[in-house]
Amino acid sequence: MSNAVRATADRAAAAEQYQGVVADGRWRRLLAANGPGYLFLLPWLLGFLGLTLGPALVSLYLSFTDFDMIRSPEWVGAANYVRITTADPKFAAAMKVTLTYVVLSVPFKLVFALLVAMALNKGVRGLTVYRAVFYLPSLLGGSVAIAVLWRQLFAGDGLVNAALSQIGIQGPSWISHPSYSIYTLVALSVWQFGSPMIIFLAGLRQIPTDMYEAASLDGASKFRQFYKITLPLLTPVIFFNAVVQTIDAFKAFTPAFIISGGSGGPINSTLFYTLYLYQEAFGNFRMGYASALAWILVLIIAVFTAFSFLSSRYWVHYDD
Structure with a gap:
């Protein structure tokens, strides 16, 4: 009986050793095949x-704490x-300003970018030069220098009011008037239309020209061709641009930081x-509170993105 038990144990040990050898060989093959990749x-990981996942998890923890960067x-x-949700009036004010900015800037930017892309899609000469020139504001628009320049343009004695005075209009100080200041930032955002314009132009180039020729033979006007051909076939690009720009x-x-001097x-x-x-994080040193604000913004963006993808099935038309 002891010999049978010993033989069984030896077979089990041999099987375990064999499985270990097989697993080791499998890992060696996987490492040889995928190791260089x-x-x-490794640098990205x-x-x-x-720089991304670690700080995000730390900020999530800090959002449940009172942390002023001095004490633990x-x-x-x-x-x-x-x-934030019940006793902070500035949170409601910031949300109102941000939503106003999003609702105004994104549609205007996309419409303007689409119009310019359609104009460039007509086969104009020097297309690459126009694309570079129109794309340049998207590269420079987020810089501090452009924000300073924009503040000078829309100041009370800026270039915009100087131009208006030539036609007898006395303009206000656009950046310091509460009724107009947000619109200067919307104008700056619309000016940076180059990125969505390039994407719209690429999408327009993918629409077969024979569809427009067939529609013209059927007597369809340019507006009807745009409404029935261009827009439906361009909806995937519109969807992508809308999500990214929002x-x-x-x-x-x-x-907003440069033009308002950081005061709002x-x-x-x-x-x-x-x-x-x-302001909460580096002005008032309420890092825990600022972390909570950051995660609420993440949640808002996630909800918007999820809603966009859920609604896309009703208006975004793909090849099928």
């Missing part, structure tokens, strides 16, 4: 873990979130959500 991905974080639970609009910071403008008229977050 993971080696090239280190950056993602150390003190756990307060959901108190920051409760205060997310960027929610995250806008530099123009007169009576919070340019108090963007990100600017308010910055």
Whole structure:
């Protein structure tokens, strides 16, 4: 009986050793096949873990604490979130300004970008030059220098009012008047139409020209061709641009910070959500509270993105 038990144990040990050898060989083959790829991905993985995922998880923890960057974080639970949603009037003001900016800037930018893309799609000479010139504001628009220039343009004695005075109009100080200051930032955003324009132009180039020729033979007007051919076939591109530009609009910071001097403008008229977050974090040193504000912004963007994808099935038309 002992010999049978010993033989069974030997067979089990041999089987386990065989499985270990097989597993080791499998890992060796996988490492040989995929090792170079993971080696090239290593810098990105280190950056993602150390500069994106790690800080995000730390900020999530800090959002449940009272932390002023001097003392150790003190756990307060959901108190920051409760205060934001029930006892913070500046949060409501920042949300109102941000939503106004998003609702105005994104549609105007997309419409303007589409119109310019359609004009460039007519086969104009020097297309590459026009594309570069129109794309340039998208590269420069988020810089501090452009924001300073914009502030000078729309100041009380700026170039805009100087031009208006030539036709007998006395313009206000656009950046310091609470009724107009937000519109200067919307104009700056629309001016940066180059990125969606390039994407619209690429989408227009993919629409078969024979569809327009057939519609023309049937007597369809240019407007009807645009409504029945261009828009339906361009809806995937419109959807992509709308999602990307809306997310960027929610995250806008530099123009409002520079033009308003970091104060949010007169009576919070340019108090963007990100600017308010910055004030709480680095002005009032309420890092825990600012972290909670940041995660609420993440939630808002996530809800918008999810709603966009859910609604896209009703108006976005793909090849099928």
